[in-house]
Amino acid sequence: KADIAMYKAKYAGKNRLMFYQEEFGEEKSFRLRLISELEKAINNDEIEVNFQPIVESCEEEACYFEALARWNHSTEGVISPAQFIPIAEETGLIIPLGELVMKKVRAFIDTWKLVKGSDVKVAVNLSVAQLYHESLQGSINRIFGDREGICKSLIFEITESSIMHQLEPAQSKLNQLKALGSTIAIDDFGTGYSSLSYLSKLPIDIVKVDRSFVLSLPENQDDSAICKAIISLSHSLNLKVVAEGIETEAQYSHLKSLDCDYIQGYLISKPMPCEVFLS
Numbered sequence: 701k702a703d704i705a706m707y708k709a710k711y712a713g714k715n716r717l718m719f720y721q722e723e724f725g726e727e728k729s730f731r732l733r734l735i736s737e738l739e740k741a742i743n744n745d746e747i748e749v750n751f752q753p754i755v756e757s758c759e760e761e762a763c764y765f766e767a768l769a770r771w772n773h774s775t776e777g778v779i780s781p782a783q784f785i786p787i788a789e790e791t792g793l794i795i796p797l798g799e800l801v802m803k804k805v806r807a808f809i810d811t812w813k814l815v816k817g818s819d820v821k822v823a824v825n826l827s828v829a830q831l832y833h834e835s836l837q838g839s840i841n842r843i844f845g846d847r848e849g850i851c852k853s854l855i856f857e858i859t860e861s862s863i864m865h866q867l868e869p870a871q872s873k874l875n876q877l878k879a880l881g882s883t884i885a886i887d888d889f890g891t892g893y894s895s896l897s898y899l900s901k902l903p904i905d906i907v908k909v910d911r912s913f914v915l916s917l918p919e920n921q922d923d924s925a926i927c928k929a930i931i932s933l934s935h936s937l938n939l940k941v942v943a944e945g946i947e948t949e950a951q952y953s954h955l956k957s958l959d960c961d962y963i964q965g966y967l968i969s970k971p972m973p974c975e976v977f978l979s
């Protein structure tokens with residue numbers, strides 16, 4: 701709890717003021733209520749993590765899993781990360797929230813090893829505030845450091861928009877993560893309006909094509925051309941490609957024909973509690 705007070709104090713500057721000024725009416729009280737309840741939810745362990753498999757485009761077995769945070773609210777029901785992650789980012793709560801997620805990822809990796817006898821790879825989403833927070837390395841070390849080589853099982857997903865503004869700081873942060881043996885993926889690729897040159901300048905391993913480009917496949921020829929170009933560019937830079945949000949067989953086979961390496965989406969599985977994959 702002391703930790704959270706510290707993070708809040710740190711983030712209580714400019715952002716907070718702007719945040720309050722923008723709010724009004726019912727929307728304001730709902731959001732303000734969510735802020736205080738999110739803090740409690742983190743303290744009371746009400747944030748859960750679901751896992752969604754990512755498969756190689758010709759196999760059925762999961763190649764790795766993406767960890768996705770879930771908030772099971774006592775009266776509001778399940779609140780989507782699209783709603784609470786931005787709040788967590790604005791308030792600084794993303795730091796303790798991110799640690800909680802990583803702890804649950806660690807538990808999943810350990811249980812998997814116990815039950816299946818093998819190492820499972822897990823992708824963790826990192827917000828820009830987490831990437832640049834001084835506590836990141838320490839948290840990773842604390843949560844994963846006691847077992848040799850476990851960071852090799854981690855894939856860090858970072859959005860294009862979080863790295864495009866300043867290349868050099870991004871380079872040094874990503875290099876630190878790479879030095880642990882972890883893999884780096886660019887999330888929601890194609891939505892960041894950024895220059896493509898960073899793909900060769902940063903230590904990136906995987907590109908995740910945003911769901912918006914696969915939504916109207918195979919019919920939409922423009923989107924198909926975009927996917928084809930992203931896959932071909934990525935391959936020529938020695939990067940692997942994941943397509944996210946695959947819901948239909950037609951999308952799946954189209955992306956397979958475009959030589960996409962990995963597939964993620966409801967067609968394979970929705971994000972599920974870890975028990976589903978451990979039995």
Ligand code: C2E
Nearest residue numbers: 768769781782785801825826827945946947964965966971
């Ligand atoms: P993302 O990292 O791009 O995650 C993929 C999102 O697409 C997830 O939404 C997933 O449930 C959804 N999805 C996967 N397959 C399909 C499909 O076939 N159809 C549709 N319609 N959706 C699909 P979710 O779980 O709601 O998460 C939303 C975003 O919230 C994530 O987008 C990520 O940016 C953020 N997020 C979630 N968990 C965390 C976390 O622990 N830390 C941070 N920093 N961000 C998180």
Ligand code: MG
Nearest residue numbers: 766825857887
């Ligand atoms: Mg992601």
Ligand code: MG
Nearest residue numbers: 887888908944
């Ligand atoms: Mg994504």
Ligand code: MG
Nearest residue numbers: 888910911944
């Ligand atoms: Mg996305």
